[in-house]
Amino acid sequence: MAHRVTLIPGDGIGPELAEATRRVLDATGIAFEWEVVDAGEATIATRGTPLPDEVLESIRRNKIALKGPITTPVGSGFRSVNVGLRQALNLYANLRPARSMAGVQSRYDDVDLVIVRENTEDLYAGIEHMVGRDAAESIKIITRSASERIARFAFEYALANGRRKVTAVHKANIMKLSDGLFLEACTHVAADYAGRVEFEDRIVDNMCMQLVQKPDMYDVLVLPNLYGDIVSDLAAGLVGGLGVAPGANIGEDGAVFEPVHGSAPKYAGLNKANPTALILSGALMLRHLGYADIGARVEEAVRAVIAEGRTVTSDLGGSAGTREFADAVIDRLGVTAGAAA
Numbered sequence: 307m308a309h310r311v312t313l314i315p316g317d318g319i320g321p322e323l324a325e326a327t328r329r330v331l332d333a334t335g336i337a338f339e340w341e342v343v344d345a346g347e348a349t350i351a352t353r354g355t356p357l358p359d360e361v362l363e364s365i366r367r368n369k370i371a372l373k374g375p376i377t378t379p380v381g382s383g384f385r386s387v388n389v390g391l392r393q394a395l396n397l398y399a400n401l402r403p404a405r406s407m408a409g410v411q412s413r414y415d416d417v418d419l420v421i422v423r424e425n426t427e428d429l430y431a432g433i434e435h436m437v438g439r440d441a442a443e444s445i446k447i448i449t450r451s452a453s454e455r456i457a458r459f460a461f462e463y464a465l466a467n468g469r470r471k472v473t474a475v476h477k478a479n480i481m482k483l484s485d486g487l488f489l490e491a492c493t494h495v496a497a498d499y500a501g502r503v504e505f506e507d508r509i510v511d512n513m514c515m516q517l518v519q520k521p522d523m524y525d526v527l528v529l530p531n532l533y534g535d536i537v538s539d540l541a542a543g544l545v546g547g548l549g550v551a552p553g554a555n556i557g558e559d560g561a562v563f564e565p566v567h568g569s570a571p572k573y574a575g576l577n578k579a580n581p582t583a584l585i586l587s588g589a590l591m592l593r594h595l596g597y598a599d600i601g602a603r604v605e606e607a608v609r610a611v612i613a614e615g616r617t618v619t620s621d622l623g624g625s626a627g628t629r630e631f632a633d634a635v636i637d638r639l640g641v642t643a644g645a646a647a
């Protein structure tokens with residue numbers, strides 16, 4: 307039976323990256339039925355909203371979506387589609403792997419981290435107010451249930467993907483109640499995985515320094531929302547930047563797979579943009595659907611094409627177009643599939 311997947315091409319470079327990724331995923335031999343729905347700039351013009359109801363209905367029905375980047379118009383009064391999707395579908399876990407790639411310039415060649423960020427609370431709860439004219443307060447919300455849920459997600463991800471260790475990141479030495487509760491919840495959940503997945507914790511400032519100095523010491527990191535936002539960009543920087551960084555937002559009722567980068571409007575329609583991050587997000591989707599081995603094959607095919615360096619896009623120093631890069635990945639998939647058979 308075909309997997310029905312909601313495909314949101316997105317804005318700017320999104321449609322050409324989505325087309326490249328769809329072709330790569332179809333080439334794996336898994337049967338997909340793509341339900342294409344529009345969100346973003348195009349639907350602001352036609353529907354008066356960047357996030358029409360049928361987009362949410364489609365994801366609720368299919369429980370899985372692949373999404374290109376969407377432009378957030380500055381100051382127009384529309385809220386971000388990305389934030390809207392996360393809230394409407396309760397996508398509580400933000401997953402961002404960061405793995406070094408031969409052929410992508412970066413400081414290290416052996417980084418292999420997975421950042422698991424809590425997506426629903428912390429300072430992002432948006433509870434802010436002025437106290438008089440000259441002071442402002444933001445309220446940080448940490449609950450036991452959301453903290454245990456994200457910790458369990460991190461441990462289950464570690465188990466399912468053969469990872470050895472989960473590190474909880476916090477500032478419980480200063481925020482003894484809020485971050486203390488996050489750490490307590492992680493420690494409590496870790497006990498269920500004793501002997502299968504190691505557990506440790508780090509204070510967030512020390513974590514940042516250690517990631518910069520010896521990233522190979524770490525494996526899966528689990529963090530509250532704000533630290534997760536910052537540390538996941540740090541991790542992307544360690545492996546060559548946002549252009550090759552995949553991501554996923556996962557909840558109990560659905561999951562949306564998308565690159566970390568934005569819609570890069572200046573490259574739109576030029577067949578120049580690098581589809582790596584969206585293709586790797588597609589590989590995460592395959593893992594989520596239970597095809598861990600095929601997901602790994604797609605990742606290896608992308609890595610092989612980039613390492614070889616002959617058919618890469620201009621951001622990686624080559625002259626290939628988006629389509630030609632995807633063709634090279636598809637060719638490589640054929641080779642890998644043949645070798646595995």
Ligand code: NAD
Pocket residue numbers: 319374375376377378379388548549564565566567568569570571572578579580581582583621
């Ligand atoms: P951006 O990531 O779109 O682009 C920054 C620069 O990075 C580009 O100019 C380009 O040089 C490079 N780049 C990014 N992706 C690339 C790719 N795939 N291939 C080659 N080069 C690439 O960031 P921005 O300019 O800050 O944002 C543009 C728009 O995207 C904004 O409207 C922003 O709100 C939106 N955005 C959306 C998402 C999302 O949908 N998840 C994420 C970030 C930004």
